[in-house]
Every structure is written in structure tokens, then in C-alpha cells.
Amino acid sequence: MKYQRPKGTNDILPGESEKWQFVEETARLLFKDYQFDEIRTPLFEHIEVISRSVGDTSDIVTKEMYDFYDKGDRHITLRPEGTAPIVRSFVENKLYGPEFPKPYKVYYTGPMFRYERPQKGRLRQFHQIGVECFGSKNPATDVEIMAMALAFFEQLGISDLRLVINTLGDSETRVSYRQALIEYLTPFEEQLSADSKRRLHENPLRVLDSKDKKDKEIVANAPQILDYLTTESKTHFETVTAMLDTLGIVYEVDSNMVRGLDYYTHTIFEIMHDSDALGTQSTICAGGRYDNLIEEFGGESTPGFGFGIGIERVLLTLDSEGIELPTIDTIDAYVVHLGDETNVEALKLVQAIRNAGFSADRDYMGRKAKAQFKSADKAKARLVVTIGDSELAEQQVKIKNMATRVEATYPLAKIYDEFATVYDEMITKGE
Ligand code: ATP
Ligand code: MG
Numbered sequence: 001m002k003y004q005r006p007k008g009t010n011d012i013l014p015g016e017s018e019k020w021q022f023v024e025e026t027a028r029l030l031f032k033d034y035q036f037d038e039i040r041t042p043l044f045e046h047i048e049v050i051s052r053s054v055g056d057t058s059d060i061v062t063k064e065m066y067d068f069y070d071k072g073d074r075h076i077t078l079r080p081e082g083t084a085p086i087v088r089s090f091v092e093n094k095l096y097g098p099e100f101p102k103p104y105k106v107y108y109t110g111p112m113f114r115y116e117r118p119q120k121g122r123l124r125q126f127h128q129i130g131v132e133c134f135g136s137k138n139p140a141t142d143v144e145i146m147a148m149a150l151a152f153f154e155q156l157g158i159s160d161l162r163l164v165i166n167t168l169g170d171s172e173t174r175v176s177y178r179q180a181l182i183e184y185l186t187p188f189e190e191q192l193s194a195d196s197k198r199r200l201h202e203n204p205l206r207v208l209d210s211k212d213k214k215d216k217e218i219v220a221n222a223p224q225i226l227d228y229l230t231t232e233s234k235t236h237f238e239t240v241t242a243m244l245d246t247l248g249i250v251y252e253v254d255s256n257m258v259r260g261l262d263y264y265t266h267t268i269f270e271i272m273h274d275s276d277a278l279g280t281q282s283t284i285c286a287g288g289r290y291d292n293l294i295e296e297f298g299g300e301s302t303p304g305f306g307f308g309i310g311i312e313r314v315l316l317t318l319d320s321e322g323i324e325l326p327t328i329d330t331i332d333a334y335v336v337h338l339g340d341e342t343n344v345e346a347l348k349l350v351q352a353i354r355n356a357g358f359s360a361d362r363d364y365m366g367r368k369a370k371a372q373f374k375s376a377d378k379a380k381a382r383l384v385v386t387i388g389d390s391e392l393a394e395q396q397v398k399i400k401n402m403a404t405r406v407e408a409t410y411p412l413a414k415i416y417d418e419f420a421t422v423y424d425e426m427i428t429k430g431e
Pocket of ligand 2: 260
């Protein structure tokens, strides 16, 4: 019997995993500069955590959940996104209390699960890096966090990005806009796609998000949310755009952008990369403000802002732009040992080198000298340490600098006692 990984999942193999580490490390360092600390929540949650916040009519809740009943008959789901679980944690741990910093800023990275139709850049287990900021209503928070997302992509060397923003206003805005949309869309009801017909009654804002061609034509002339903003919502959005201008950040306003999750208020944004590599999956980062969500979870009223970045889509983008990430692919020393008698000494040598804080490898397969040197080359070893029967008898090793081809002989004892000195001497030799 041959087993295969479940549909929509990937094995991240060596060679690829280094890229993941680099992307994650870039995020960690950058986010730390912005004073975000890491939070780790469970991979599964009680289903209500997701269903009550993401929205009953959202794609995630209606068709994408990996949910099941556990042996204690609890209705559980693998987490489809990061925000709701973190808000649950924020409220459960009372992180809004006076002893905690305000705003309270966290980031996360890890797998998310959605039962989707797998395609390029769309998986059933995919991975996100995201941030959440709790407690600031200040539009500067919206702008800094969008700027941080852009800085992340810039640090990875990705260009050709588009920042697209919109506002969903406050609750009052959405009540009046919803009414206006229903009035506009109802005469077109029969021409709408089946999905949009349903959404017209459940959540008309979602119709704006339709990918259907005919729906798009109808929606093109729909009333715009920007005309329904309350004074407060309008001020917030205008301040956000003015601040983006101040920082010289280029953006587009797409008044039909609504995002797939119900919890957003005010500013929402997406960062897109238009390349063939991603096809229609061009959004690599998405997020926005959610000022009512913490209260809905039973916490003290606290505004929030966050985003999620799809790591797989970032890696596809890096590939499509031909960007090579700087991964470590050299080792400090390779031990070539000749003959069975030297097997134990080779063991002692690699361990001594590693214990001195250097990276080392050796031959385990009893290969001939030439093959071992080939392995050393392949491993991009900077030094090769050779021990054969005669060296062993004389208690010494030969060391070769693979770049300069300079060779020298050292007493074994010196390798064991002061490898760092030997390493420095050999690396500088012949330069
Ligand atoms: P889409 O419209 O592509 O389905 P979404 O609106 O469902 O995206 P969000 O829930 O906002 O996406 O998630 C944020 C980011 O996570 C997306 O912009 C994308 O980069 C990534 N993402 C979402 N779903 C998947 C998936 N199934 N596979 C891979 N990446 C994903
Ligand atoms: Mg989706």
C-alpha cells in the first residue's frame, strides 16, 4: 500500500524549508522592531469561536471548516484563520487589563485549515504570518501596520505590489449602506448568480465581492459605501489616506472591496501581486480594523487591527520574481577519514569541531578519498580535515582550505583544544 498526503497539503522538504525559515525570520525581526511579540494559540478551537466571529454566511463558515466532534462530543474545528482564536485568547486571558501594555501587539505564524478546492496558491493546509494590535483607535495604527506589511515584502525583495484599501465604516454606516444596496440590487435579482441571490438576502455586501461576470457588471453601478459613511467613519478614513500620503505610500481605493470575513469595520486592505504565478490568487496579504470583535467575545470594548499573510503565496511570488533567498548552504569543516581504523577518530573530530561552535560533517559510508572530497565540495565545506592511518600514527591531521587550496598539518591535540584558532589560521591562509 502506498500512502499519499491528504489533498491540498504539502510536505515542506529540506531545500524548501530553509526558505520558510528565512521568510519567518524576516517577519520576526521586522515585527519585533514594531514591538510585536509572538503569541501561540491551539491549532483547534471550539467551533463557536470561528462561526460567531467570521460570519455565518462567510465562505469559511459555510463550506470551508475542518470541523468534527471529539470523543467528549465537543464540536471542534481546526483553525481556518488567526484573528478569531487570538481575540478569544485576548479576552480569556484578560489581556485588556491595566497591567498589560496598550496597545497590545502580537504576531503569529503557523498552519491554517480550510476545505477549499486546491489549486496554485490555494491549499487545505496553508500557512499564515499575521499580526493583531488591540486597543488603538488611532488611524496611525492602521497606517503603521499596513506600512509594516509593505516593509516585510520589501525586505524580501518583492516589488510590483499594489496596496488596495477601502473602508467599511462603523455599524451605522453599514446599516444604511446595506439598505441602499438592497434597494439597488433587488430589481436585478433574477439576473444575479445563485450565490449572489442568496447573499442579497443574507449579506448583500458580499455581492460586491462576487467573481461572476454578470454580477460584476451589475455591481459596477451600485451605490458606493464611501457615500454612506458617518462623519466619524469619514474622518477616520480621510485621516488614514492623508497619513499614507504623508509616508509617501502609494495605494488605490477600491470601494467594492469588502473582504470575506464579517468582523471588519473601518479600514480594510489587501496587498496584491499581479503575476501569472498566482493566477487569480493575487492577494498575498489581507487585513483591517475590527473594532467590535473583542466586545462580541465578551471582552471590554477594545478596537483592533490586524492582517494575515499567506506564506505559500509569498514563496510563489518570490519564485516568479526570480528572487533567491540568502540561505546558509556552507559548512565550516568536512572530515575525510581513510580506512576503518580512523572511524573513531573521525567521530571524535566532528564532535570536537561542533562542540567548538562550528558546523561539521564527515563520511559515514566508507567511501574512497576522492569520493569524500567530492562530498566535501558538494557540501561547500570551507575546510577539509583529513585523517588517515599514517596521520593517526603521528597524531596529526592535514587541513586544506578549499577556496585557496592551501594545506597545512596540525597536531590532533590542537584540533581538540583550540579548533577556533586553527580555523582562523586556515581561513586566512593564502588570502
Ligand atoms: P481568497 O479570496 O484568496 O480566498 P481570503 O479572503 O479567504 O482569500 P483571508 O482569510 O483574508 O483570505 O487570508 C489572508 C491571506 O491568507 C490571503 O490573502 C492569502 O494570501 C492566504 N490564504 C487564504 N486562504 C488560503 C488558502 N486556502 N491557501 C493558501 N493561502 C491562503
Ligand atoms: Mg478564501
